[in-house]
Amino acid sequence: MNQVGFERRFSDETKCFEYLDKMRWPDGPRCSKCGGENFWHYSKVLKCTKCRKNLSILAGTVFQDTHLPLTLVITDGLRGYNKLNGAGFKHEVRKMNKDKNALPHIHTVISLLKRWLLGTYQGAVKPDYLDYYLE
Helix, strand or coil: CCHHHHHHHCCCHHHHHHHHHHHHCCCCCCCCCCCCCCEEECCCEEEECCCCCEEECCCCCCCCCCCCCCCEEEECCCHHHHHHHHHCCEEEECCCCCCCCCHHHHHHHHHHHHHHHHHHHCCCCCHHHHHHHHC
């Protein structure tokens, strides 16, 4: 997907939630409590019409515990990101102070990468091919 396609697909919050909904439930949502297939749609939650159980669209995703909008893009302030505001995204620049240590953030990235590799490739990753896996 190129940048134009990405901007069209995820330009507002509603489109982001629709995409997550389709990815999470390709055959449509099904209630885990009663097996119902009819839901009332709210912004981030689906409510079963049969038993009234709530299903969260964000539960079980990387966005689960965040309160930030899905259209917010946090960058380091490079000029290449300046067009994001005009494309419907909220652009926030965050720069690390020189007195802060970047090591905890690097540890988080490495641990998430390790979890992804072990989950996707079941630990069968060879260091010789690591660049190929990361592309």
